[in-house]
Amino acid sequence: MLVRFLMLALLVSVAAAFAMPDMPQARALCSALLAIAVLATAAFASSSAIARLVQRLRLFLLVVLVVPAIYMTIQLAPIPIHGSGNPIWATASAALNVPLAERLTVDIGATVRAFLHYGTAVALALIATVVALDKQRAWQLLTMLVSVAAIVSAYLLVRQTIGADSLSPGDGPALVVTGAGPAVLGLVLSAAMTARAFEERRRVKQLSFRLTTTLSFALLATLLCLSAILARGDGTGTVIAALLGVGIIIAAFAIQNWFYGVWGMASVLATAAILFLAAVTLLPVRQNTDLAIALSAHDLAATERMLQDTGRAGFGAGTYVALLPIHRDIGAPSSRERPTAAAAIAIEMGRPFLYGVLIIAVLGAAALLRCSLRRRRDYVYAAIGSGAAAALAMLALVEDGILEFGASLFAAAMFGLAVAQSQRDTGAAASPSRSTRPVGEPDGPGPTSAPTHRYGIGNASMRIGLGSIAVVLIAQTVWLLAQPSYPGGLPVEALAANQAARQALLRVPLPNSLRGDGDLRSGRLAPAPQSTANGAAASRPEIEVDPAVPTVLARALQYSPLRGDLWLMLAALSREQRPVEYDVAALLKLSYYTAPNDLALLPLRLTVALGEVSVVSEPELRELVQRDVKIALARHPSFRPALIAAYQSASAGGKGLVDDLISEWDSAALQSMRKEIRVPSPGADLPPPNRVPGRGTAR
Template sequence: MVVKFLMLAVLMTIASAFATPEVSRVQGIFSALLAVAVLGAAIFISSSAVARLARRLRPLLILALAAPAVWMALQLVPLPIHGLGSPIWQAASAALNEPLAERITVDVRTTVQAVLHYNAVIALALLTAVVALDKQCASQLLYILVSVAAGVSGYAMLRQISGSDTALLLVNSAVPAALGLLLSSGMMVGALEQSRRIKQPSGSALGWATKLSLALLAMLICLARILVGGQTSIVVAALLGMVIVLAVFAIRNWFYGIWGTAGVLATSAVLFLASFTIVPMRQDTDLTIALSRHQQAATERMLQDTAPTGLGAGAYPVVLPIHRDIGTAAARERPTAAAAIAIEMGRTFLCGLLIVTVLGAATLFRRSLLRGHDYVYAAIGSGAAVSLAVLALIEDGILEYGASLLAAALFGLAFAQSRPSTASEISYSRSSRSANGVNSRDPMNPPMRPSAFGNASVRLGLGFVAVVLIAQSAWLLTQRPHLGGLPIGQPAFSRTSIQALSSTPSKSLPAHGDLGAEIPATAQPKVDETAGSRPEDGTHLASLNAFADALHYSPLRGDLWLMLAAISKEQKSTGYDLIALLKLSYYTAPNDLALLPLRLTIVLGTGSVASEPELRELIKRDVKIALADQPALRPALLAAYKSAGADGKAFADNLISELDPGYLQGMHAGIRVPGTGSEFSPPNRVSGERKPR
């Protein structure tokens, strides 16, 4: 009964991860479900299952699983030595007039979320391993994983054919389809092995012909999903994993002995190297993005500037605004998983991860040759390690929540069935290896005696994982996904949105994402024209503190720096250096056109900026973009000019006369001054632009 519940928890977690978006509350529910399942496994599983799991958990394996979490934790720890952390912390400390601890990561929130994501992946892998210790349950888990991969692939294919594939995140990646091809090939091999020993009890409710037919159907669905997307390189990556599974099948059935094994391995190596001639590879670029189908201009610049320690797990989208080109805010660049890992965790970590992947694939391959009948699970794990390593060089799908959970369940299944569990299986395995010409003494599988201390350690370890999941579930479920009821999206600020956000209560900042999508007109409050003349009250101070508190953890948020500068200027706050806030807004989001109108309004409305040479050059760049590169931003420039004071207008006149004297003359010619007011009738308006009001 307990095993059935655990199997149901595995299925629900993976399926739900594909069916729902990646938001904090949803992931908190997943973590809570996993916590209950892992705690149930720690308490209720039998002693024999605990002993079998203890025999599989080796110190090197535990170290390999713990190393990424330890490194991410070290990225979060404040560094005691000045200058070891990212320089952004020093700049943020100076702008906020507060001492900030230096860290390796440039964004604490995203790194914490990466740690929580990794914890969920490891917990699901352990839970799957506990369930798959039983041979019959392992067979059922294989059917479940094949069904999930085929279902996700089929649904994504239908969405893509119908033209509505943008509604779900799962269709952005073909990793489930690639893993589905690998799993279905393993299921086919298992069916063929079952047909060879048809007179022996198989312990499976499905006949070999039925299993073979279902596996073939799942394989066709997954293959069609990849081909519909036009991703031939994904097919090559999946085929490389399938070659591993088929190589194990060939060695065990036809090519016995050392020379037969060497021949099959040599053939597989030739196919592996030949496959890279099929996949298009870009020249004169970083190896981590050489196989990518997408443009990676910003990613390549990030790779060149990344420190050996990385920028912090999960920090890629936070650093992207600094390196992307002008006007590319809407089309977010998708890096390869290898490039993202190198940027976030460092190249040394990426090399270590590659070494661990190769050693893991080799170990599972060897164990699949040493197993008895149930060798297909270890072979699938070995093939998956190869396929995912290649996929990491092609796209970033393996880092997504659903795909990573599916891969974790696959490796948990392979890990659980990589060694014999009963005495009969061990004796059969040894006799079969002797018959095949392999020494019966296996140094990697020495006879193990049950250890009470080892069993207790396993239960305590599972209990510790459950406690960690409970803690992170509570943290995720308490995160606020909105700022004062405003949706989180790409910032497109207006003067009205500043007024709305300036009255937002404290401690209501979003856990992740950009702050402000354009506020609907029906939700915009009336602008209080006297707000700028009132002294700061408790609400305004609370809103300033809210933005400042968020910047204590996310100092690369250019939209936050700009909003803090806007509110400080509008409320005439003296707590922050306005020029320093504006500089950081420029440095952390130099090419974000959505921020340019508000930034121009602030800098032209602040007379003191003209005395800062560095800021003058930054303002000149924005004005040049509005005049020459992005004509659609000219109304924003005119609106900022209209709201500026005498010093700001004189400063703007000097800049515009230097960049486009003809436009300045036309702009002044279109000004009418009836009494005390002034209106603008901008010349040379681009077709489709609205006259600013």
Template sequence: MLVRFLMLALVVSVAAAFAMPEIPQQRALSSALLATAVLATAIFASSSAIASLVRRSGLVLILILAVPAIYMAVQLAPVPVHGLGNPIWETASAALNAPLAERLTVDVRATVQAFLHYSTAVALALITTVVALDRQRAWQLLSMLVAISTIVSAYLLLRQTIGADGFSRGDTPVLAATGAVPAVLGLVLSAAMMTRAFEDRRRVKQRPFRVATTPWFALLATLLCLSAILASGDGMGTATAALLGVGIVLAAFAIRNWFSGVWGIASVLATAAVLFLAAFTLMPIRPNADLTVALSEHPPGATERMLQDAGHAGSGAGTYAALLPIHRDIAAPLSRERPTAAAAIAIEMGRPFLYGVLIVAVVGAGALLRCSLRRRHDYVYAAIGAGAATSLVVLALVEDGILEFGASLLAAALFGLAVAQSQRDTGAVTEQSRSARPVVGLDSPGPACAPIRSYGIGNASMRVGLGTIAVALIAQTVWLLAQPSYPGGLPVEALVPNDASRQALLRVLPQNSLRSDGDLRSGRPAAAPQPAANGAAASRPEFGVHPAAPTVLAQALRSSPLRGDLWLMLAALSREQRSVEYDVAALLKLSYYTAPNDLALLPLRLTAALGEASVVSDPELRELVQRDAKIAFARQPALRPALIAAYQSASAEGKALVDNLISEWDSAALQSMRKEGPIPGPKADPPLPSRTWGRGAAR
């Protein structure tokens, strides 16, 4: 009964991770389900199962799994020494007039979400290891993982075939998967299933239904996964990763069946290495690019700038999307910037951590391959882990799909399966030889506990550890469910009292400006809407505001100080309410520094800046306002009505600033602006200032 529940929990968790969008409620569901499964394992699993888990895990593997969680906790913890944390916290503290502890991370919500993401994957891997200790259940689990990866691959293939990702604008994807990781892992799994089916057909004279149908199912899965890989937009990089993973599985199969012995193993591995190097030479490499983005098929302009600014300690797990608005080009959609997983890890966790992960992955692949070659039967499971590890190393340099929630859970289940069957369970074999009744499962009562009394201390420690993980998962589930969808618990509808004011607020803010679900890990955040032609109306935010709105925004900024849209909204509300609590100029500066090239914020930012006399008297802020005016006048015709509206509502100092600026380009345009008429095109586009505005503010 216990094993059936555990298998159901892990399959539902992996399937739900692909079938639901990446939102806190989805992760809360997975966390709650896995917390129940881990707690049930700690309490009800038999001593033989716990002893087998202790033998499989080992102290080294436990330490490896604990290091990322410890490092994320260090990034979240307040830095005791002033100046060692990120400078954004000191700047935000001065702007909010509130003491904020310095931290390594630049976004607390994002790092907490990354921590919860990682702990969920570790819990799933442990549950998979417990379930897959039995060889029959290991085969069932392999079949389920192949089915899930095949369905996801078929969906990705459909999206690529239809075009435009298979959906028109505004449609909601059926499955939350974008990278080729599920297809690559599915290809490795299906290749292993096919080799296992080939061996079963040779050994079994009377072929039951399972043995007869497994090759056809594996062949269908292979074709769908391979088609999805070839149709993906990552070119030779993804194909090379898949080739390497499948090659390792086939190499293990060849060694076990035809090339036994030292020289046979050496010849097979040498052939696999030559084929891999030949495929690697076909991969396009960007010249003079950082190693972490050299194999990427997507333009990494902003990512390369982020890599140059990244420190050895990182900016905090999950903070890539929070840093992206600072470094992207003017008017560049956020959706076009797709980093590799290696680049995201180097930015968020630091390059030493990235190098450590790559070394552990390569060493782990070698260890699993060695375990596979030492087993006489069921060697294919450890070979799956070796092939998947090497494939993911290459994929980390090509795309960021491994960091998606569904793909990471699928990988965790795969590695749990590989570890569970990586070595022979001597205790189970001894017990089977002593008893006429075979061991039925993990929760089988009786004398199966006798051979493992020497593992009593280890068993107790493992049960305590599993219980601790369950408590942590329960805590994270409560945290996710308690977190509001909007900062401070108030939705955007609650910030303004009436419909007219609400529509005005929605016009001046991007669609996702007040959302703070903390899911900032993805390297492909939703693109902010570009300014529309009604920028003039949007730049006059004459709306009634909820009295608690400034407090709501300030509360969100205390944990996410890189939200340029929230800094701008707080500045606009403070100016509208004539608040003495915040300095409007300081808030506007932070809006510029944290979102310098977000054109969706430009109308409201010009209105707030030109209408404040103290803003114009600040030399630094005056130069930033002039930059926005140049962009609206010379480079973005859709923003000229917004510039006119901001000019008409500006203070005397603000109008003088715009007069001096535009008179240098075209006096006719200035006269048209004063009459509220359309502004003729400029005689010549002025050169845009350097995009270094705001760079380093998060450093």
């Protein structure tokens, strides 16, 4: 009964990770299910099952699982030594006038979410290991994983066929999959199922209906996964990763059936290595670039800049998205930047951590292959883990799909299956209380001592460990449900939910090319009619703003100080309310630093900057404002109405700043600009606000 519940929880978690949108509620569902499953395992699993689990989880494997969690905790922990953390914390502390502890991470919320992501994957791997301890359950788990991979691959294939990648997230299909990881791992699983079916065919010497069904299903899954990989067209890197994983399965099958002995193993492995190296030579490698992005087929200009700025400790797990607005080009949407998983890990965790992960992947693949070759039957399960580790290490250098929630849980289930069937069960492990005599593997070199009290200690320690993991999962479920955006912070989208309140706050025209879903980030502002926006800019209607909103914004920035939209919104509200604790110029400067190229912020930023008297007196901030003005004048004409509205509400110093900048242009360009945006000559009065949308103004 317990194993059936564990399999159901595992299946629902993996399916939910793929089928539900990548949102806190979906992750909370997976975390809650796995918390119940882990707690049930700790409380109701038999002593023999716990002893076998202890036998599989050796000390080295436990260390490998714990180290990432410890490192993320170190990134989150306050650093008592001044100057040892990221400089953004000291800058944010000065701007907010509150003491902020320095940390390695630049976004506490993002790192906490990454920690929860990792904890969920580890919990699912442990559940898969417990389920797959039984051979029959292991086969059922393998069938289930192949089914999931076939469904996801079919979805990817259909998506490529109908061109759904060009659709918006709201218009696209239900599943959330952007990488080829599930298809590659599914190809490894289907190859292992095919190999095991051929093994069964040789053993029974007849083709039964069940065997025929298994072979047909495995071949269909292979066809779907391979078609999904080839249809993506991401280059040869993904194909080589798939061939590497499948090649390990084929090598194990060949050694077990035809090439016995040391020389047979050496010949097969040497042939596989030569073929792999020959395939690697076909990869297009970028010259004079970082190794983490050298094999990527995408343009990664912003990622390359991040890698150049990354230190040894990284910027914090999960902070790639928070760093992207600082490094991307002007107006470039974040969706165009598809870093490799290796680049994301190097940026977030540091290059030493990345190199350690790659080394562990290679060593793990070799260890699981060795376990596979030591078994005469059921060797395909350990070979699955070896092939998956090798394929994922290759995919990490090609794309970022393996870091997605669904793909990571799917890979965790595969590794749990491989570890569970990586070795035989000894008699003492299966029933530790029956004998205290030395026991050993049938094919092992000699007996090993396994006294009963050692299994008792390991049994109790494992139950305590599983209970601790369940507590962590419950805590993270509560956190995900209680704080979907920021711990102690604010879902900023709620501030912009009301169109009238948002326009009163912005008081600037918005370019029609920008779409809206309630955020101030690039491409996420709803356009308003030009005449309505200009009228709002002129009449400046007073709409009540909750006095607590600046405090909530400041609290959110204490957890995520790289949110340029939050700094700008706080600056705009501070300019309206003039609180004593905030300096508008300092807040505005941080908005420029954390989102310098986000065009969606340009209208509001021009309005706040040109209306603030202290901007003219600060040379650095003056240069930043001049840059925005040049962008609105020359590079993006759709923002010229926003510049007009900001000019009309600007202070005397702000108007002079715009006049001085326009006067630097040549006379022909100056006359053209004045005719188009109708900027008056110095000393002339501005036309009435209701005449702004008239002749010569971009609509």
